[in-house]
Amino acid sequence: MSPRDPPISVTVRFHGGPSMKERWVCWGAFDLYWQCLDEHVEDTGWCGQLRSLFEVSCPQQWIKYFDKRRDYLKFKERFEAGQFQPSKSTENS
Numbered sequence: 001m002s003p004r005d006p007p008i009s010v011t012v013r014f015h016g017g018p019s020m021k022e023r024w025v026c027w028g029a030f031d032l033y034w035q036c037l038d039e040h041v042e043d044t045g046w047c048g049q050l051r052s053l054f055e056v057s058c059p060q061q062w063i064k065y066f067d068k069r070r071d072y073l074k075f076k077e078r079f080e081a082g083q084f085q086p087s088k089s090t091e092n093s
Contacts, residue, residue: 018059029057030066037070 018026033054036047055063078084 022057026054026058026062029054034070 029050033047033050036050037044040046054066058066075084
């Protein structure tokens, strides 16, 4: 099975907290999705199926956390590389 053709028929139910197996499935989907985003920076449309797998494999709260974490890590990467440009309103503050 290639990362582009994941099994979408995953059904995960969360009662309280995810089990070890459910966490493993979530992290696997998360890893595949982020890998796809890293490989297809210019066209993330390639990653739609993996995003769907990620969403059905993880608790909603985790998805929000992982999305925010990715945004932060990408911001930090640009900032450290000197590619971050503050907005005009920020410069005048």
